[in-house]
Amino acid sequence: MLASGEEAAADAALDPAAAGGTALGKRYISAGGDLELLCTKPGKGSLAVGASPLVLKEAKPLPSSD
Amino acid sequence: MNLMMLLEMATEGFGDRIAIQSQDAKLSYSELFAAAGAAAHAVAASGAERLAVLDVNSLAVPVGLFAAAWVGVPFVPLNYRLTGKELEALLASIAPAYLVTDTDRAGALAATVRTVVDREGFLAAARGGADRPGEWSMDADAIGILLFTSGTTGAPKAAVLRQKHLVSYIFGSIEFGAADASDAALVSVPPYHIAGMAAILSSVYSGRRIVQLSSFDAAGWVETARRERVTHAFVVPTMLTRIVDVLAREGLTLPHLRAVSYGGGKMPQPVIERAMALLPEAAFTNAYGLTETSSTITVLGPEDHRAAAASADPAVRRRLVSVGRALPSIELEVRDEEGRPCPAGVSGEIHVRGEQVSGEYLGLASRLTRDGWFPTRDAGTLDAEGYLFLEGRIDDVIVRGGENLSPGEIEEVLLAHPAIADCGVVGVPDEQWGEAVAAVIVTHPDRTVTPDEVREFVKQRLRSSRAPARVEFRRELPYNETGKLLRRKLREELARTVA
Structure with missing residues (x-):
């Protein structure tokens, strides 16, 4: 666990259990639906709250209005 | 939150795609990002506290919008039709400003603002500059855009749109990168209208190429839509009326146009029905929003239309x-x-x-x-x-003998009359009722209707209190340039000519 703004160790390795990736511009929600995140910088790691992974939220496109 | 987040994401997601073009000049997302950075550097160096653009649509508008967000000053798109005292008053209210304008005005306004640059000079410096400021602020309460509202009811006021309002609107209504690489949006609303601002932000976040029309004319719009294979467009009702006339007259189609959204004023039912018939491949969306709500708050989508x-x-x-x-x-x-x-x-x-x-x-x-x-x-x-x-x-609600009457409801009925092409309903002072209903009517060129027929037509469809006491005929009605009926002007005209 790193604090915000802290540098990761150079030899840090991604846990294969959390290597699903996080994609630019996608939304991720917690199982209970009480947390929603928008990915503004993508990466190889996946998101979780404690041991509970966030899942990709299905987009419901709205008609283009402007 | 900062609008630059949207452009940064687009640059990371599809940086080589064309973000925006104005005639032959084009910027990819990466180029738009770099130009915004260089322009931000210039604005920061000037010490100006606002970045204003007084011009028709050009690449300077999106470059300026994002540059302002990067520096952390409000972006102020000004109505290029303004002149003299009105313009001076607006410029004084946003001083000290960095102003981008056309060459003709740049000299004349030099004494009024902190820094004035002409559009081409601004763009050349932005595209050629290598300096850029450090990280932009993520202060969600910083002002993103100051928009002077159209003022159909009086003196203009500047609506304050903060970074949080604008970014929330985009995150709440647009899916990132949802556009196809071949999508193109034709933007012909002026930059000082909220729809012009929203079009830039929505298109950047969805990855849709913006094709700018410097200002609207129907023939130019149709020609550009065909040449640039435009897939999406926003229009105000008066624009759609004229576009449909050109298509019908020239026998042209718009084979690539998939989505037309409209708003900004009342859409007459005959116009939308005609447009749907002439453009059967296009999906129509009606959007309602206000400057003060960062654009759209309700939509009537394509399925609703069908x-x-x-x-x-x-x-x-x-x-x-x-x-x-x-x-x-x-x-x-x-x-x-x-x-x-x-x-x-x-x-x-x-x-x-x-x-x-x-x-x-x-x-x-x-x-x-x-x-x-x-x-x-x-x-x-x-x-x-x-x-x-x-x-x-x-x-604008008419209060007649204690009863509230809606002008829109009466206009909707009048427009269904076969002889009536356009109409405006307003309240006029009345000794007996406080206010009386007045209807100003434009007939189709080859049709006529009498005041009594107009009254009878309304009486049959609504209550008799809605029937206009006064009926006048005009060749056209006063609209502002985005299609809003200027009822205040109609009321003033009617007050001058006693029935």
Whole structure:
């Protein structure tokens, strides 16, 4: 666990259990639906709250209005 | 939050795609990002506290918009039709400003503002510059855009749109990168209109190429749409009327156009029906929003249009002239004068709440209620399924003998008359009733109708109190350039000519 703004160790390795990736511009929600995140910088790691992974939220496109 | 987040994401996601083009000049997302950085550096160096653009649509508008966000100063798109004292007053209210304008004006305004640059010089420096400021601020309360509202009811005021309002609007209504690489949006609304600002932000976040038209003319719009294979466009009703005329007259089609959205004023039902018939491949969306709500708050989507047009049920068919239902991120209520929610079918004032809603003007107290609702001053009615029908500004409601009459409701009926091409309904002073209904009518070139026929037509369809006491004929009605009927002007004209 790193604090915000802290540098990761150079030899840090991604846990294969959390290597699903996080994609630019996608939304991720917690199982209970009480947390929603928008990915503004993508990466190889996946998101979780404690041991509970966030899942990709299905987009419901709205008609283009402007 | 900062608008630069949107451009940074687009640059990371599809940096080589064309973001925007104006005639032959083009910028990819990466180039737009770099140009915004260089322009931000220049604005920061000038010490200006606002970045204003007084010009038609050009690449300087998106470059300026993002540069302002990067530096952390408000972006102020000004109406290029303004002159003299009006313009001086606006410039004084935003001093010290960095102003981008056309070459003719740049010299004349040099004494009025901190820094003035002409459009081409601004763009050349932005495209060639290598310096850029450090990280932009993520202060969500910083002002993103100051927009002087169109002022159909009086002196212009500057609506304050903060970074949080604008970014929330985009996150709440657009899916990142949802556009196909071949999508193109034709932007012909002026930059000083909220729809012009929203078009840039929505297109950047969805990855849709923006094709700018410096200013609107129907023939140029059709020609550009065909040449650039435009897939999406936003128009105000008066634009659509003229576009449809050109298509019909020239026998042209727009084979690539898939989505037309419209808003900014009342769309006459015959115009939308004609447009749907002439452009059968296009999906139509009606959007309702205000400057103070960072653009769209309700939409009538393509499915709603098709269902309404195909329905035999008059209540469903009438939805063609509704503005649809609230966005998922917006709460909307119609309330009576005591602030209680009106039941379906009962007219009242439209109230909205949501993260994109600002309801704030520069130098004035917030118009939001303590619990965050914005009273729009627009009158409307919701139907049983939540479709919203606009009835004009609250201030335009005609109070006749204690009864509130909606000009929009009477106009809708009048427009269904075969001889009537356009009309405006306003209240005029009346000794007996306080106010009386006056209708100003434009007939089709080859048709006529008498005042008595007009009264009878309304009486048969609405209550007799709605029948216009005064009926006048004109060759055209006064509109502002984005298609809003200038009722104040109509009232003034009627006051000058006694019936």
